[in-house]
Amino acid sequence: MSEAPWYSYGDQLWQATQQTIYMVxxxxxxxxxxxxxxxxFLYLTSPGSTFVNRLLDRRLRHAVIVVNQVVGFVVNVLRSLPFIVLLIAIIPLTRLVTGTTLGPTAALVPLTLSIFPFFGRVVANALDEIDRGRIDAVEAMGVSIPQLIFRVLLPEARSGLIAGSTLTLISIIGNTAVASIIGSGGLGDFAIKYGYQRYNDALMYATVAVLIVMVQFVQVGGDLWLRKRAHRR
Known part of the structure; x- marks a missing residue:
């Protein structure tokens, strides 16, 4: 019996695409x-930051810097772990949080744990690139830390945050495909079940094409947003 043509799996492919979008x-x-x-947090607690400089107690200032270094170390450890290793290592945590290790919702646990340290470092780097003179000028006006964050830091770092968000979204799309090894569903799971295991190359290529379209949509959208922001300036 011959294998059904790839387009006869349209409903399954669409469902897998929806599951991937849900996870992303x-x-x-x-x-x-x-x-x-x-x-x-990493930016404000780094040596020489506005928050640290406002602390009058030297011991407290030192303690904050130590906490920053510890958190930074943990972030670097999480970022260095290959996603597939993290995925398997936290299966007990995934089961504890969601009650299962299968399905798109269960995959959110390892996906989130893998991406938020990465994005956190992206945010910290974007904040570090802000002109120090602009921050000093605002500090001279006596603004509070919340005002500094929401009125100065985040608006000034917007371009870096947009570029970082684009990169992060693309990484998430790739990770959703890897998450298929624990039965997360999505395009990766579809490619394995209907393409690889059934030796249906056409379905494999169709899945790859959908993933490419998703990545290009995110990349082009991010680039256009950055250009629009640059023109406004």
Missing amino acids: FWTFAIGGVLGVALGI
């Missing part, structure tokens, strides 16, 4: 919020 959206939503918070 929620991973970026949750990991993005955590990453921004982490990046701001």
Whole structure:
């Protein structure tokens, strides 16, 4: 019996695409919020930052810097772990949080844990690139730390954050395909079940094509956003 043509799997391919979009959206939503918070923390607690310089107690200032170094070390460790290793290592945590290790929702746990340290470092680097003179000028006006964050730091770092978000989204798309080894669903799972295991090359190529379209959509969208922002300036 001959294999059905690739286009007869349109419904399954569409469902897998929806599952991938679901995982990408929620991973970026949750990991993005955590990453921004982490990046701001790393920036504010770094030596020479506004927050650290305002601390009058030398011991407290030293303690904050030590915490920054410890958190930075943990972030670097998480970033250095290959996603497939992290995926398997935290299976007990995934089961504890979601009650299962299968499906798109279960995949959100390892996906988020893999991406928010990466995005946090992206945010911290974007904040580091802000002109120090501009920050000093605002500090001279006596602004509070929350005002500094939301009125100066985040707006000034917007271009770097947009570029970093584009890179992060593309990384998430790739990770969703890897997550298929634990039965997450999505395009990676579809490619394995219907393409690789059934020796259907056409379905494999169709899946790759959809992934390429998704990546290009994110990349082009990010580039256009950056150009639009550059023209406004």
